[in-house]
Amino acid sequence: MKILVVDDEQDVKTLFEQRFRKEIRSKTVDFAFAFSGKEALEYIEKLDHEAILILSDINMPGMSGLELLKEIKQKELVPKPIVMMISAYGDEQNYNTAKSLGADEFLTKPVDFKLLKEKLQLN
């Protein structure tokens, strides 16, 4: 499974790589990282009909996660990527906006990796 993680915090990469250590080793998942909405879009454009799960933070400078979500949804990619948004704790407004923009799943910061793995059916 190809997963694109979008977050402006660089350490997220290390965290995911360690949390999914076994899954990466067994090649169950394949992570790609983007540190801004712009980078994420560039990555998506390069993909050629590859199934993908996009895990994006909402709160990022420049293009926010919501703007990225909007762009992705407008692209009508085939196959459709699954977009999972990560919002800050108690951020109802962004949660609702993301939902109305067509986000498929939600996670709240701090990310509960057990829950994420359940959602990804990796457990």
Next chain:
Amino acid sequence: MKTKENILKPKNPEKSQLLKVAYREMIKIFISEYPAEKIPEYISENVTGFGTTKDEKIIGLNQFIELIFLQYQQSKELGVSVSYEEFSIHEWENPSGNLHLFVSILNLFIENQEGVNKVEFRLSALFEWNSPSWKLIHWHGSTPVNVENDAWHLTEWKKKNEELERKVAEQTSDLIQKNLQLQKAKELVEDTLKELKDTQAQLIQSEKMASLGELTAGIAHEIQNPLNFVNNFSEVSNELLDEMLGEIENKDFDEVIAICQDLKENLGKINHHGKRADSIVKGMLQHSRANSGQKEPTDINKLIDEYLRLSYHGLRAKDKSFNSDFEMDFDETLPLIEVVPQDFGRVILNMFNNSFHSVSEKKQSLTTIDFKPMVAVSTKNLENHIEIIIRDNGNGIPEEVKQKIFQPFFTTKPTGQGTGLGLSLSYDIMRFHGGEILVDSEPGEGAQFKLILPKIKL
């Protein structure tokens, strides 16, 4: 002509001299040394009043001339010729030098067909200084008494003197009263000034707290983020230890070493993010605590980095629709600069808040999605000073607004949304640091604030 002068030392010789000259002219006129029609020519400007009626109403010049004519006429009708000879003049002046008494003793010669009669005649005149001239207030002619014991005139003089002293006393008491009023007014002004200073201090504090309020959400984000990392990295490290034990059992030591390296890296990250949260809390406390006014060597780049993030996340938390990109371009050769960190932080915070507000407003007013809000900050190490440039591509500042932005209470925000003190305080803070703020703007295109700080220790 025999003249004896008995002059008490005048308090104001110049003033008294003016009167003496004027009085002598009057006496001369009175004793007909001057022709009546020419009297106006000899009238001194230093004296007003030329005699008094019985009820002590002052006679003016015209009445005085009439009186002299009447005297000639009467003499003519009676067939007498009247002439005077001045004998002596006595003078007194009161201690305050405002009252001057003349007593002239004259010989009056009345000549008729039967011969000449000599009569001693006394002329007394009391003058009061009525700036800028002396005013005759009493004029009296009579047969003489011993001037040294001139009870009537001395009483009159004393009465007038007392009246004047009373007036002086009244004026003094009036002055004391006025002085008291002034004192009260002064106290009132001082109280008001103190109140104003207190209010100003309160305003500064409330501006500080308002900007802290704007910060709170940013702070929450900036603390939450590192805390998430601390939690996540410690959790994952725990898992890694379990994995490591498994790998030890498997005797896969390459993997054990790899896990060890990860663990070491994680501990480093935990430490880094812990310090990050720590520095945010310290910054917040520094921002809100009373100004110690203590300058300390400060890493300006680090301070800007912290406050830029605080500003950004603060605004993000307050307004979910807000977003902007930001860029930091730091000159790594920047030396430590002596600043009061919480004060200088407020200047920086203010600049960023304003810039972010400006780009946000522009974004909302534009329908095109082409506009990409951007706030950029750069630092530069120059010979004697450092420069911090904060640029945004917002709406810019119109010329008429630019002239007023550093004035206290000037705000373009709706009532209740801005204290109007942010830039004014920033200006004061920069001046306190021996620096300055320069503003440049292309209306519609953006604004640039240049902060200059001297490198020298002040």
